[in-house]
Amino acid sequence: MSRIRFLVNGAPAEVEVPGMRRLLDVLREDLGLTGTKEGCGEGECGACSVLLDGQVVDACLVPMSQVDGRIVRTVEGLALAARERGELDALQEAFLELGAAQCGICTPGMLMAARAYLDAGGGPDHGSIREGIAGNLCRCTGYQKIVEAIATVAAGEMA
Amino acid sequence: MPAEPPIEVPSRLSEAYALLAAGPIVPIAGGTDIMVRITGELGPLPERMLDLSRLDALEGVALELGTLVLGARTTYTEIRRSALCREHLPALVGAAATVGAVQIQNRGTLGGNIATASPAGDTLPVLLATDAEIVVGSHRGERIVPAVAFFPAYRRTALAPDELILRVRIPLLTGREVRFRKVGTRRAQAISKVVMAVSWRSHGKTAGWSDVRVALGSVAATPIRAAGAEAVLEGARPTPETADAAAEALAAELRPIDDVRSTAEYRRVVSARILHRIVRDAGSW
Numbered sequence A: 001m002s003r004i005r006f007l008v009n010g011a012p013a014e015v016e017v018p019g020m021r022r023l024l025d026v027l028r029e030d031l032g033l034t035g036t037k038e039g040c041g042e043g044e045c046g047a048c049s050v051l052l053d054g055q056v057v058d059a060c061l062v063p064m065s066q067v068d069g070r071i072v073r074t075v076e077g078l079a080l081a082a083r084e085r086g087e088l089d090a091l092q093e094a095f096l097e098l099g100a101a102q103c104g105i106c107t108p109g110m111l112m113a114a115r116a117y118l119d120a121g122g123g124p125d126h127g128s129i130r131e132g133i134a135g136n137l138c139r140c141t142g143y144q145k146i147v148e149a150i151a152t153v154a155a156g157e158m159a
Numbered sequence B: 001m002p003a004e005p006p007i008e009v010p011s012r013l014s015e016a017y018a019l020l021a022a023g024p025i026v027p028i029a030g031g032t033d034i035m036v037r038i039t040g041e042l043g044p045l046p047e048r049m050l051d052l053s054r055l056d057a058l059e060g061v062a063l064e065l066g067t068l069v070l071g072a073r074t075t076y077t078e079i080r081r082s083a084l085c086r087e088h089l090p091a092l093v094g095a096a097a098t099v100g101a102v103q104i105q106n107r108g109t110l111g112g113n114i115a116t117a118s119p120a121g122d123t124l125p126v127l128l129a130t131d132a133e134i135v136v137g138s139h140r141g142e143r144i145v146p147a148v149a150f151f152p153a154y155r156r157t158a159l160a161p162d163e164l165i166l167r168v169r170i171p172l173l174t175g176r177e178v179r180f181r182k183v184g185t186r187r188a189q190a191i192s193k194v195v196m197a198v199s200w201r202s203h204g205k206t207a208g209w210s211d212v213r214v215a216l217g218s219v220a221a222t223p224i225r226a227a228g229a230e231a232v233l234e235g236a237r238p239t240p241e242t243a244d245a246a247a248e249a250l251a252a253e254l255r256p257i258d259d260v261r262s263t264a265e266y267r268r269v270v271s272a273r274i275l276h277r278i279v280r281d282a283g284s285w
């Protein structure tokens, strides 16, 4: 067991877990942050996407030993700043408005990949957006509405 | 929840070497291969893990006397963003850009790609085509293994069980061109059906090529060099006749297999066509 301290959505967290426990399991089981989903458990689907020091990663592939002292952001933290104003993150707003979520399983991961894409300066060009979310599978929407929602935010129309 | 073997997190190379010497212990860098194997229960469960993430000696990209040096823990994202890689070895940047998707590129490392030794490892043909050297280390000291001697058999490497990959050294030759192509099922998150890197030195319009290397992945049990195609191209100029002969030689020497991703015939035909196209582009005809 190791004592691991890190920041989740701006708040300090401390867990006593095996160093090989997946970040995904700590978020869902130890911290009760069930917004992050498990799809495949092997890096293929992106449902477990979170930001680790600002970079999008699959939480199912990250051992906790590599999270010590680092900054994690999950879908619960996406609207943190906005929520104080009683609002959603611009991306969440756009996904709602433009029908980019259906069953919702892919949505938290999709939002985090999109957030990373926008934070890295990504623009509204559909090809680049598709590259940015290529690690996130969606079985419902056919992607078009997701791409449009991200493009809308990238273009500043909903920001 | 998947199995959670105990994990050691050394911050000094000497500690890591001591843990490896006491073995058995399995290194983990970005985890994009080994976490999948543990979760999917593929193969024996490691008894103990060795986290490489605190070993600074495995980090960084540098230029040392005409040699590009990449730490084993360099990620695909770091390769894509590295000004040195973009300037001196765009083919490696191109290969990194085809690996998985962003999530995998942010975590997956060059050292992990080499140690996994998959015949489909996308950076491996680039390493073979550029005469890269793999620097490995253990409590006995460091040694250098040429990339071409690093992959003796299917998913096997030249590493001893107590050795780590420390860095990769790629000599930069004047006048050398390197090309990279990958064919997969789709653009992202696809394992290669054929992956190829070709390099040569040109010495002006009328002189023939020298130092030709043709390296491929996904067409044999290991990443390979294609000696027949290289022999045709060595000393030749990139003419239509050269392209035809090289493509023919390549098709004749490859012995790919049928598997879930593709057929042997498809791989042979596509490999030949990729090489033909690379020669044609080089000759601008």
Ligand SMILES: Cc1cc2nc3c(=O)[nH]c(=O)nc-3n(C[C@H](O)[C@H](O)[C@H](O)COP(=O)(O)OP(=O)(O)OC[C@H]3O[C@@H](n4cnc5c(N)ncnc54)[C@H](O)[C@@H]3O)c2cc1C
Residues within 6 Å of the ligand: A042, A043, A044, B026, B027, B028, B029, B030, B031, B032, B033, B034, B035, B036, B052, B058, B072, B073, B098, B099, B100, B101, B104, B107, B108, B109, B110, B111, B112, B113, B114, B115, B116, B120, B121, B122, B123, B163, B164, B165, B166, B189, B190, B191, B192
């Ligand atoms: C969804 C998905 C898509 C992928 N797509 C591609 C692709 O398109 N192309 C491709 O080539 N690969 C692909 N991969 C495979 C993988 O991402 C790469 O092989 C990656 O480079 C592995 O690096 P890592 O640091 O994550 O390795 P890890 O999982 O940390 O380690 C892999 C192996 O290497 C050993 N190891 C790691 N570092 C060292 C070291 N320094 N010294 C000694 N041993 C070491 C480990 O013990 C382990 O056996 C994909 C994987 C996933 C999950």
Ligand code: FES
Residues within 6 Å of the ligand: A037, A038, A039, A040, A041, A042, A043, A044, A045, A046, A047, A048, A049, A058, A059, A060, A061
């Ligand atoms: S659950 Fe992590 S990528 Fe699918």
Ligand code: FES
Residues within 6 Å of the ligand: A100, A101, A102, A103, A104, A105, A106, A107, A137, A138, A139, A140, A141
């Ligand atoms: S909305 Fe159902 S998987 Fe994307």
